[in-house]
Amino acid sequence: MSTEPQVPTHTDRPLSVALSDTATETDVSPASNNVDKLDPVEKVDEISIVETLDRKLAKQIKIQRILIFLGLQLALFLAALDGTIVSTALPRIGSDFNQMAIVSWVATAYILTFDAFQPLFSKFSDIFGRKWIMIFGIVVFLIGSVLCGAAQSMIMLIVSRAIAGIGGAGIFSMVFVIITDLVPLEQRGSYQGLINAVFALSSVFGPLIGGSFTDYVTWRWNFYINLPIGALALAVLMYYLKSDIPKGSMSDKLKRIDYVGTVIVLAFATLFLLAMNFGGQTFPWKSAAVIVPLVLTAILVGLLAVVESKFSKEPLMPPRLFKNRTVLSILITNWFFGITFYSMVYYLPIYFQVVRADSAMWSGIRLIPMQMVVCVGATMAGAFISKTNIYKPLIIVGMALLTLSVGLLSLFDENTGFSKIYGFTVIGGGGLGLLFSSTIIGLQASVEARDIAVVTGLGNFSRILGGALGVAISSAVLNSSLTQDLPGKIPQEYVGLIIASSEYVRHGLPAEHLAATLGVYVKALRLIWYVTTPMCGVGFIASNFIRSRKVGETKVFEKTMSQENASAIQEDGIITGASAEDVKTSQDTVMIEVADAAASSAIESTTCRR
Incomplete structure (x- = not known):
């Protein structure tokens, strides 16, 4: 009498990310020793049954993976959008509260908490699981958005933005970490390309959306718009993203922090x-x-x-990562990439609104060509990495294009043709697109599996901290230049008003002083690009120190997985938190890591009837 194949359920295996509550983890191994003992006809029949179920379950898994991916993109869209949506609304917000001197804190407060909590949430997800850190981030973000929209004072708005930034950090860090759980490293480029295209799209579309709300509705809708989209993302991820809490009691987990x-x-x-x-x-x-x-x-x-x-x-920032030449080089590159990117996003709209007399909405529209190239560049870079497993050249070329573009921005004046403006910004858009995808992939490909979540958080941390520095430096350069040069060009009574509100230049300043004021503004904006260009050049130099490795050359999965933090991914299944032994495959073994519970019962009942 033949022995039937077993269908282990592995209910004791810790899972960090699975697909849905209707899917449980099942390993089907028709090539096991037990199956080998079957008669040839019975053996072929058993394999046929499993292969049929494999195809059906693979289709279900793909659909659920797509839904999870869309939920992640929606959440990321909001978190990234909130970082730049207020850039074109700041003049109006400052004027409404009569607090132009501190209005930059509306942007800075969000960036501050958004950046500071990145490495924290990445590490906490290793301890408490990905899903609940993600859900926590979305909920806190939505609470902060409600408070921002309802703010009755500048202080309340700034505090609310800081709260939203904490939630945004949880969202942003978890999107990139969960993608590493869902997709094998060698295929991750294409997915990261799409994710980064969404990030880039939302970041650079932020000024357009913010300007439109500010001009035609109210700046408060820059925050209320988060509520319906955030609720949809929350519902999708709550239902389809199943996260088994990592092993250990709560007290043990708290001790790991x-x-x-x-x-x-x-x-x-x-x-x-x-x-x-x-x-x-x-x-x-x-x-x-x-x-x-x-x-x-x-x-x-x-x-x-x-x-x-x-x-x-269990360090929050393991020192071993900073001894890795590629990791250190990319973090430095990311720092200067962030300085340049955020300076462009925040101060190009100022050029359009003040120097070219565009509305807040039109200042966003002027950036659409750059936005489109960023998205195309990020997607193509991801596809290129998946095809070739090469990322270093993309980082180098991206920083080179970005440095060139920022240098060319210093040529802008009151009469620069828009074809030239679009051309120069498109060059920068190409560089940004290449960098968004390649830097994260480069970091993840250079470390062990246990460090992927942490290094992903560090990558975001370095870029956004650099961005905050870029905005602060640019603001300081602008204000210092205006303070120094305006008194010699126009009456002193107007100087304070212009520095307090950029909108006053086009909506209050007497016409006879406009030309002189615009000349000072052009000079001040040029100084920003003069300062930013060499900084971007340092990032380009740092990118050349990245090791020339292909994705997959660092043995991320097979030999370096820890029992608690490993993520093993097959083509149509997901095991997160499994050990390295769980992911070993052979030519005669079929592994379905996430299977429908009903499928398991069907196999068992079929084999019993035989």
């Missing part, structure tokens, strides 16, 4: 961003209000290095 490292990271990121926002605007650069936070930042970074290397059992 690097509390000291967490506090230090939040403290130094906050102090650094405060100094950047104060310098040259609220306080002089030489004042204690700027110097003290910068000194404390340096001290805390040094303290973090000691704590993480000597005392932390």
Whole structure:
């Protein structure tokens, strides 16, 4: 009498990400030793049954994967959109609250918490599971959005933006981490390309959407628009993204948190961003209000290095990552990439609105050609990486194009033709598109599986922290230049009004002083690009130190997986949190990692009848 094949359910295996509540994990192995003992006819019949179920389940898995992917894209769209949607609305917001001097904090508060919490959420997802960190992020983001829309004072708006930034950090970090769980490294380029295209699209479409709401409805809808879209993303991910809580009691998980490292990271990121926002605007650069936070930042970074290397059992930022040449080079590249990208997103609209007299909406429309190229570039870069497994040349070319574009922006004046403007910004769009996809893939391909979530968070952290620095430097350069040059060109009574509100230039300044004021504005904006161009050049130099490796050359899965953090992915199935042994395959073994519970019952009943 022949022995029938077994259908193990592996209910004890920890899962971090599965597909839906209607899908349970099932391994079907028709080529097992038990099947080998069957008669030839019976063996072929059993394999045929499993292969038929395999095809049906593969189709179901693909559909659910697409829905999860769309839910992730919706959530990412909101988090990225909120980073730039207020850029064209800031002049109106500042005027409405009569607080133009601190209106930049509406943008800075979001960027500050959005950036500071990136590495935290990435690490926490290893401890508490991906899904619930993602859900937490969406809920907090929506709460912050409601408070922003209802804000009755500038202080309330700034605090609400900080709350939304915390939620945005959870969303942003988890989207890129969950994609690593869903898709094998070698195929990840195409998916990351699409994800980064959505990020780029929302980031650069933010000024257009924000300007449209500001001009035709109210700036408050820049925040209320998040509610219906966020609710849809929340519903999709709650239903289709199933996350089994990692093993261990809650007390054990709480013990794994690097509390000291967490506090230090939040403290130094906050102090650094405060100094950047104060310098040259609220306080002089030489004042204690700027110097003290910068000194404390340096001290805390040094303290973090000691704590993480000597005392932390499970470091928030493992020191080994910074000893990896490729990781360090990409993080530095990302830093200067962020400086340039956010400077362009925030100060090109200022050029269009002040110098070219465009409305907030039209200042966003002017950026559409660049936006389209960013999206196409990100998608093509992802496809190229999936096809060739090469990422270094894309990073180098991307930084080169971005540096060239920023340098060309310094040629803009009151009479620059729009064909030239579109051409110069499109060059930058091409560089941005290449960088969005290639930098994340490069980081993930250079580390072990246990470090993928952390290094992904660090990549985002470095780029966004650089972006906050870029906005602060650009703002300081603009205000310093206006403060220095305007008094010699126009009566002193108008200087303070122009610095307090850029809208005053086109909607209040007497016509006889307009030409002189525009000349000063053009010079100030050129200084921004003069400062940004060499910084971008440093990023280009750093990109050349990335090791020339192909995706997959670093043994991410087979030999470096830990029992708790490994992610094994087959073509049409997902196992996250499984051990390396669980993902070994052979030519005569069929593995269906996520299968319908009914399918398991069908196989068992069929074999019993035989």
